Amino acid sequence: MSPQLADFLTDLFATAASGQAMPESGDSYSRLFYRYLDAVGIEHCNFGGFELASGLGQVNEFSGSRLPEPFLEEFVAELSADDYALLKAKELGPDKPAIAFNVGLPWLDELRAFNPGSEKGQIECARHGIEDGVALIGQSPMAPGSDRERFYGFVFAGTDGSGQRAREKFHELQVASFALLDKMRPQFEATIEGFGYNLTAREREVLGALAMGLQRSQIAHRLNLSVPSIDFHLKALRGKLQAQTLAEAVAKGYRYGIL
Known part of the structure; x- marks a missing residue:
């Protein structure tokens, strides 16, 4: 060598x-x-x-x-x-x-x-x-x-x-x-698969919270946001990760090395 x-x-x-x-x-x-x-x-x-x-x-x-x-x-x-x-x-x-x-x-x-x-x-x-x-x-x-x-x-x-x-x-x-x-x-x-690592810092936080098993209301409390705001970020995550479900979004987060 x-x-x-x-x-x-x-x-x-x-x-x-x-x-x-x-x-x-x-x-x-x-x-x-x-x-x-x-x-x-x-x-x-x-x-x-x-x-x-x-x-x-x-x-x-x-x-x-x-x-x-x-x-x-x-x-x-x-x-x-x-x-x-x-x-x-x-x-x-x-x-x-x-x-x-x-x-x-x-x-x-x-x-x-x-x-x-x-x-x-x-x-x-x-x-x-x-x-x-x-x-x-x-x-x-x-x-x-x-x-x-x-x-x-x-x-x-x-x-x-x-x-x-x-x-x-x-x-x-x-x-x-x-x-x-x-x-x-x-x-x-x-x-x-065409994913460009284009998640915002907030979307990464939400994805990380999902990976911890937190529910929408728990994520909202943890990040000091409203539940509708969390829903907005969850929809964005599904779109950017081309995931049909939040579980698939978390799985792709691990597979792409985000989590």
């Missing part, structure tokens, strides 16, 4: 013990991960969770990226359905739960042979620094009742030798990725 990886794992698990909720803890984990990548000479890494729906890749947003925000929005809206890395997930199965492969301009022939529609997205990514690299994708447990296949993905890339360094250090990059995935799985799940 390299000193850089040892430092990252030590700091990651120390940070995990701080008791922060998502997404704040996820931001802390991401900063440590990118600091580690800088230390080993990897310029870029996009990572997050995604689904395959009707054979098309679908990502709501990245859990981590150094690409410009306007391009990320363009990618999600216009390019992700044909993205090479997302569509390679079709090769996974019970006997192949994870796969690694090259990405970037030196590998365009392989990309075109796999899916010609992916070329545009790859060229656009290269314009923003993803010129050469290696990707890691794998299967992720599906949410209860989901009819879509769910995956995680990491793309390590850059310019000026980042791709070659990623291939040389790929074994330890996998260790770092799985450690990060273990800590950020709640945020990956939330990202896939």
